[in-house]
Structures are given as C-alpha cells and as structure tokens.
Amino acid sequence: MNLITSFFLRAKHWQIFFLLFGVYIVGEVAAMSSLLATAGSPEDFGKGSLLFGVVMLPFMLGFLFWFWSMGSFLSSIVHPALRMKMGFFRFALIYPALYVVAFIAAFQSSNPALLMVIFPFHLFAMFCLFYDLHFVSKNLVLAETSKSAAFYDYAGPFFLLWFFPVGIWIVQPRINRLYSEKKSAEPRVESSPG
Numbered sequence: 001m002n003l004i005t006s007f008f009l010r011a012k013h014w015q016i017f018f019l020l021f022g023v024y025i026v027g028e029v030a031a032m033s034s035l036l037a038t039a040g041s042p043e044d045f046g047k048g049s050l051l052f053g054v055v056m057l058p059f060m061l062g063f064l065f066w067f068w069s070m071g072s073f074l075s076s077i078v079h080p081a082l083r084m085k086m087g088f089f090r091f092a093l094i095y096p097a098l099y100v101v102a103f104i105a106a107f108q109s110s111n112p113a114l115l116m117v118i119f120p121f122h123l124f125a126m127f128c129l130f131y132d133l134h135f136v137s138k139n140l141v142l143a144e145t146s147k148s149a150a151f152y153d154y155a156g157p158f159f160l161l162w163f164f165p166v167g168i169w170i171v172q173p174r175i176n177r178l179y180s181e182k183k184s185a186e187p188r189v190e191s192s193p194g
Helices: 003-010 013-038 042-077 087-107 112-145 151-162 164-185
Strands: none
Touching (some): 003 164, 013 042, 112 151
C-alpha cells in the first residue's frame, strides 16, 4: 500500500474535510481576489474561469485519491466471492480527472458547437462519478457485513458519500476502523538481532 493510500485510510474525518475543503476554499478566495484585483472588463471575468478551473483541479484530484484509496482498500478486504471488479472503477476515477481538463479548455472557447459536442462526455463523467459512489459504498457494506448487499443495504453510505461534506464525518471513521482492524490482524514481522 503506498503512502498516499495509507494517509487517506488513516486520516481522521476532520483531516480529510480540511484537506479537501481547505485547499478548495483557500484557492477560490485567492482566485476571486486575484480576479477582482486585475479585472478591467467583462471579458477578463471570462478568462478568470480558467483560474477557477485550475483551483478546482487539486480539489478534484484530492477527492479522487480519497475515493481511489477507499475503493482499493475496501475491495481488497471484501470476501473474494463478493468482490466487485476493479477495472471499471479505476477507469471511472481517471476519466473525470481527464475530462475536467478538457472541459476547462472547451469552456474557454466561445463556440457553442464545442459545448454541445462536450455534453455527452460531461454526462459520462457524471455517470463515472456515480459509479465511484456505488463502488465505494457497496464495498464498504460488503467489507463490514461479509454478505451480499442490495442497493437498500448500501444506500446510506451512497448518499453520505454523494453529499460528502457531511458524509466524511460518518464514513471516514468506518474506514479508519476497518483499516486498523486489518492492520492489527496482519502478522508482525520482527527483525532478528544481528
């Protein structure tokens, strides 16, 4: 398990909250201040959307790394007979990050046809994000219960993750508990005196 994954699995709910929202709020305030200080015409505000997009990118990457960490870990501790396939989950995490970059570039254009072309890609990015919510929430319930789960069983974590500013406070302690249980169950390797 790499350092980033380990951080997100061990981090307390308030650390995840302040990491994600701290980066976003500070970036948005800095972008707005910069935009207001330098804007001389309405066209300058249009160019400022690039700045807001650049600020949103670290927030989104942090959010996706958090989901990547949870999904990978939870999938690894679910009973193999219940385990969901990781392939589309990985793709569904990477695609929205790539899409945001393309969307920011397309949004800079004033060509309405380009915005119409990007619309299906936008819908697919939204589908990917909902699949990520589904994957993580279902694996959370599968890891906790070791039983097959219908949507009714994991609807709570699903909606908590969807409204993650609130859900972080409830879901992350469950992740912490599962992570510490897994770590305490692993055999300890003691170094031999040498």
